[in-house]
Amino acid sequence: MNTAFELDLDNINLTDEQFFQLCQNNPDLRFERTASGELIIMSPTGSITSDRNSDLNYQLRGWSRKNKLGKTFDSSGGFKLPNGAERSPDASWVKMERWDALTEEEKERFAPLCPDFVVELMSPSDTLEKTRAKMKEYMENGACLGWLINRKQKQVEIYRPDQEVEILESPQTVSGEDVLLGFTLDMAEIW
Template sequence: MNALTVNLDSVIKMTDDQFFKLCQANRDLRFERTANGELIIMPPTGGETGNRNAGITAQLWIWNEQNQEGIVFDSSTCFKLPNGADRSPDASWIKLERWDALTDEEKQKFPPICPDFVIELLSPSDSLKTTQEKMQEYIDNGVGL
């Protein structure tokens, strides 16, 4: 099953608050949004992909516990990137001082920050081209690693 991209631009310009509410009202679905406002509905992962995801997130969390320099996130966290896109990397990490600079409200919704480090697994529903484009978007928005 592939991700479904819906262009709602001609019908509605969804605000950040409306997008957040859409995600909260449909917790069983995973959404992302491109910088152009296209809504991406992500399919659920299979068992193998979910297991790899959990393993990578666990390894990142263990590494971070050793140095205590940042915050680790799994794929359930959506970030508002500087270019306007809303993305949920499979695993990510943000330096503690950058995370602490956000307000409590920003931390509770979709944090307006690009992680310092992201991992995107290539699952059966992903194309290499789309994943490479997503990684380039992260780099363009400030990912360091």
């Protein structure tokens, strides 16, 4: 996840179209929006975090290309969650049948769904509290599996619907379980 700061924009209410245009008109910035409409500007990550995120996406994309069961997205891909928030997980995956059910216009914009699988890779300036809240939001909006990777603590928090969070200490690999059948993330390049 990229470093974020929140702006107090109580007097500014952007429509979905205005928010989309704001993102399109400022390609060097990344934005997210909470369910209550609060705008969050995401700064670029440091080089180490970017390198680790690239490897994470590379591994996920490689698995997905082989099985063609869904679509993968990097941290630039936005999703409009059912609760109205617009989020951009560091890595995500959507089952092909859900992707195929979208119109071409929906695919061109922020897909109106929560990914089936999401990953947030914490950067040094991210707070654990806010990143955990984001993971909880993904689960409440339909994600089937989520990983919060905390490189500093060498922990992976695994989120599943209606279950307690499982914390793995310094795992060498992490399984995609039955959501990403056959996918195993090699953590060597992520740590």
